[in-house]
Amino acid sequence: MSAYEQWIAFLTIMRKEVRRYLRIWTQTLLPSAITMSLYFLIFGTLIGKRIGTMGGVSYMEFVVPGLIMMAIITNTYANVVGSFFGAKFNNSVEELLVSPTPNYVIVLGYVAGGVSRGILVSIIVTSVALFFTKLDIYNWFVVISVVALTSVAFSLCGLINAVFANTFDDVNIVPTFILTPLTYLGGVFYSLDLLPDFWAGVSQINPLVYVVNAFRYGVLGVSDVDITVSFTMLIGLTVVAFAYAMHLLSTGTRLRT
Amino acid sequence: MPAALEISSLQKTYANGFEALKGIDLNVQEGDFYALLGPNGAGKSTTIGIVSSLVSKSGGKVRICGIDIDDDFSLAKKQIGIVPQEFNFNVFEKAEDVLIHQAGYYGIPIGLARQRAVYYLEKLGIADKQHVQMRMLSGGMKRRLMIARAIIHEPRVLILDEPTAGVDIEMRRSMYEFLRETNEEGRTIILTTHYLEEAEMLCRNVAIINHGKIVTRGSIKDLLRDLNSETFLLDTQDALPSGIEVPGFALRQVEPQCLEVDLAKGQDLAQVFTALSGAGVTVVSMRNKENRLERMFVNVLEGAS
Numbered sequence: 001m002s003a004y005e006q007w008i009a010f011l012t013i014m015r016k017e018v019r020r021y022l023r024i025w026t027q028t029l030l031p032s033a034i035t036m037s038l039y040f041l042i043f044g045t046l047i048g049k050r051i052g053t054m055g056g057v058s059y060m061e062f063v064v065p066g067l068i069m070m071a072i073i074t075n076t077y078a079n080v081v082g083s084f085f086g087a088k089f090n091n092s093v094e095e096l097l098v099s100p101t102p103n104y105v106i107v108l109g110y111v112a113g114g115v116s117r118g119i120l121v122s123i124i125v126t127s128v129a130l131f132f133t134k135l136d137i138y139n140w141f142v143v144i145s146v147v148a149l150t151s152v153a154f155s156l157c158g159l160i161n162a163v164f165a166n167t168f169d170d171v172n173i174v175p176t177f178i179l180t181p182l183t184y185l186g187g188v189f190y191s192l193d194l195l196p197d198f199w200a201g202v203s204q205i206n207p208l209v210y211v212v213n214a215f216r217y218g219v220l221g222v223s224d225v226d227i228t229v230s231f232t233m234l235i236g237l238t239v240v241a242f243a244y245a246m247h248l249l250s251t252g253t254r255l256r257t
Numbered sequence: 258m259p260a261a262l263e264i265s266s267l268q269k270t271y272a273n274g275f276e277a278l279k280g281i282d283l284n285v286q287e288g289d290f291y292a293l294l295g296p297n298g299a300g301k302s303t304t305i306g307i308v309s310s311l312v313s314k315s316g317g318k319v320r321i322c323g324i325d326i327d328d329d330f331s332l333a334k335k336q337i338g339i340v341p342q343e344f345n346f347n348v349f350e351k352a353e354d355v356l357i358h359q360a361g362y363y364g365i366p367i368g369l370a371r372q373r374a375v376y377y378l379e380k381l382g383i384a385d386k387q388h389v390q391m392r393m394l395s396g397g398m399k400r401r402l403m404i405a406r407a408i409i410h411e412p413r414v415l416i417l418d419e420p421t422a423g424v425d426i427e428m429r430r431s432m433y434e435f436l437r438e439t440n441e442e443g444r445t446i447i448l449t450t451h452y453l454e455e456a457e458m459l460c461r462n463v464a465i466i467n468h469g470k471i472v473t474r475g476s477i478k479d480l481l482r483d484l485n486s487e488t489f490l491l492d493t494q495d496a497l498p499s500g501i502e503v504p505g506f507a508l509r510q511v512e513p514q515c516l517e518v519d520l521a522k523g524q525d526l527a528q529v530f531t532a533l534s535g536a537g538v539t540v541v542s543m544r545n546k547e548n549r550l551e552r553m554f555v556n557v558l559e560g561a562s
Contacts, residue, residue: 001331005364012361016354023349091345095355095406098309098339099362100331257271257312 001100009101010109017113021079028079028117029124032071036125039067040132043189055191055222060133065216066188069150071125073183073211076118076151077175080110080158085165093255103249107159107242114155115148122147135219142218142227149234150211156241163248163255182208192224207233259323261287261414261445262308267317269303269469277303279469280317285447285462287322287413290440292456292477293449294554295466301449302342304466305418309339322413335363338407340417344399348392352378352402355391356409363410370409377405382431397428404432414445421452433459457481457550465557473557480553488546489526491516494539503532517546 001009021028040060048059055062087093096106129135137143157174165171186208192200203209204225214230217223223230249255264283270276278300285291295301306312308319310330319326321333346355353374360370378384381401386394394402400420407415417436421429436459440446450456456463457477464474473480496513506529507519518529533540 001335001364008364008366009362012358012367015361016358087347090347091343092347094311094341094345095359096362097311098334099359100334100364101362102331252313256310257306 001102005100006102006105009099010105010112013096013101013106013109014112014116017079017083017110018116020083021113021117028075029121032075032121033124033128036067036071037128039063040129044132055193055216055220055224057220057222058133061135061220062191062216063189064129064133064135065219066186066212068122068125068129069146069212069215070183070188071121072118072147072150073154073179073208074175075121076114076154077158077161077179079117080114080155081162081165081171081175082158083113084110084159084162085168085171088162088165088255089168097255103246106249107156107245110159111152111155114158115151118151118155119147137219138221139218142214145231146211146215146218146234149231149238150215153234153238153241156238156245159245160241160248163245163253166254182206183212186212187224188212207237210234258287259320261285261289261322262447263318263320263323264304264308265318267304267307267319268315269300269307269312270315277469278307278315278317281466281469281471283464283471283474285414285445287445288440288443289445289462290436290460291445291447292460292463293447293466294453294456294463295449296558299466300469301466302418303469305339305341305416305449308337308416310334335410336412337414337416338410338412340400340403340407340415340420342418342422344403346391346399346403346406349390351388351390352383352394353387355402356406359406360409365410373409373411374405377408378402381405381435397424400424401428401432404435408439412444414447415439416447418449419451420448421450421455429455453550453554463550465554467558477550481550486519486521487552489518489520490544490546491518491529491533491540492542493533494541497538498536501533501536501538503529 043063044060048063051059053059084093087096126135161171161174185203186206187203192203192209195203210225210230210233213223213225214227214234217227262283262285264281266280266282267278268280269278281300281304283304293301293304303312307314308321310326322336324333324336326333350358353371356374356377357367357370360373361367365373375384375387378387381404383398383401386398391399391402400423404417404420407417421432424432433455436446448456448460460477462475463477463480465472490511493514493516497510497516501510501516502508506524509517511517518526520526530540
């Protein structure tokens with residue numbers, strides 16, 4: 001396939017993905033807006049007033065970056081795992097597999113779909129947040145880089161999950177039992193300074209701590225961890241996940257016999 | 258000119274140890290209308306799976322229009338269109354979108370893809386279903402859409418794995434017409450089917466596969482010529498007299514007004530008519546008891562087992 005043909009194949013996959021989640025926007029976009037509004041209202045406004053400040057900023061300001069990041073992570077992951085597993089389940093993935101589209105284009109197409117949903121949801125959640133607090137971005141480069149890297153990394157993780165999944169239960173196991181607990185324990189609602197030394201140490205092995213704090217640094221300029229480490233981890237996760245997704249598609253694991 | 262499909266010593270052993278293909282050789286010339294026949298589990302779909310990349314081969318070579326799939330599978334894939342046995346599309350997509358997406362995977366820009374989608378939906382008689390979701394289509398319509406999808410990138414070789422399974426007669430005939438037309442335009446067609454009259458009607462050459470091996474191949478005409486016997490059913494005007502016989506022919510009365518005659522190679526059916534006429538029996542109609550290709554197919558499989 002020529003570069004132009006590959007570009008068309010990429011756009012086709014991405015367009016298909018975008019149209020899919022826009023068609024079912026009540027399942028894909030609306031829930032984040034509602035859930036995050038409730039978080040802002042309960043944790044930010046009602047409980048937050050009693051908490052006061054955290055990390056040198058108001059509690060409302062403190063939770064906003066973490067909640068935006070939480071929405072991005074869950075939505076990018078869910079988009080790709082749901083869509084790719086659906087294609088596997090109804091065998092429509094064969095449409096792609098029999099075509100000359102290279103594997104990396106398939107991976108990038110699905111990732112682009114996930115990233116676009118992640119960005120759209122982040123815009124929605126940020127817009128909702130602006131009803132509750134003001135946001136003065138501390139460092140645009142960090143914000144954009146973290147959103148882009150996180151969206152790509154978790155879209156790739158969703159793709160890997162979908163390749164291995166055999167049932168819809170398998171699609172939900174990782175988000176429910178791994179991603180959600182790690183996100184909640186990743187410093188979305190609290191600063192690591194509040195934790196006893198032991199649990200603060202344990203938190204250092206939670207990768208989502210670095211993701212949340214890097215984004216918080218970009219928005220507020222405060223972070224519990226060194227953002228160089230955060231970027232290194234995010235880039236590392238993205239590269240490893242991409243390489244593994246490529247390996248799975250190249251070997252046809254769970255896709256070809 | 259290279260063969261449209263050239264397969265040599267193709268082998269496939271699945272992870273559970275089942276040997277689906279035991280070194281098959283196949284050569285389909287460009288422009289041919291070729292039937293790949295065989296009982297269930299013979300290896301037809303595995304062969305198609307390997308050609309389409311959904312199944313990885315354990316050994317052997319496959320060349321599509323002269324392109325070795327081990328050298329450039331991407332280029333080889335552009336030359337073929339596959340109509341699988343099972344429905345494999347997103348049921349929530351509209352018919353037109355299924356075609357446009359498939360075209361996109363082959364690098365066809367959306368404008369041209371839309372034009373072709375409209376053209377092939379029209380050709381296959383489902384133009385009115387352009388904006389209908391796949392789940393709303395009947396089985397026959399889905400089958401025809403799968404043909405449109407396989408041909409949307411205008412491949413040189415079209416491979417159809419039991420395309421008319423579960424399709425009513427009228428729809429089947431319109432599919433035959435389309436396939437004949439596309440073959441006359443120069444496209445090679447390879448067909449697997451369980452309807453042997455379909456293969457006899459459409460195809461010029463045939464290979465019969467059984468237990469992962471090609472057991473016979475050649476032109477359908479030549480293979481049918483080799484048939485040793487045929488059975489005819491003769492319908493008579495009146496009830497047949499009891500104990501009717503024609504020397505040298507095996508006759509069986511299957512109904513009061515129906516006679517079954519086995520005609521060995523070289524025997525003349527006119528002798529039967531003459532003898533029956535002499536006995537006062539008037540034959541009003543005659544038909545083959547079974548499809549001739551079906552007889553040959555059964556003979557080949559029985560001979561191979």
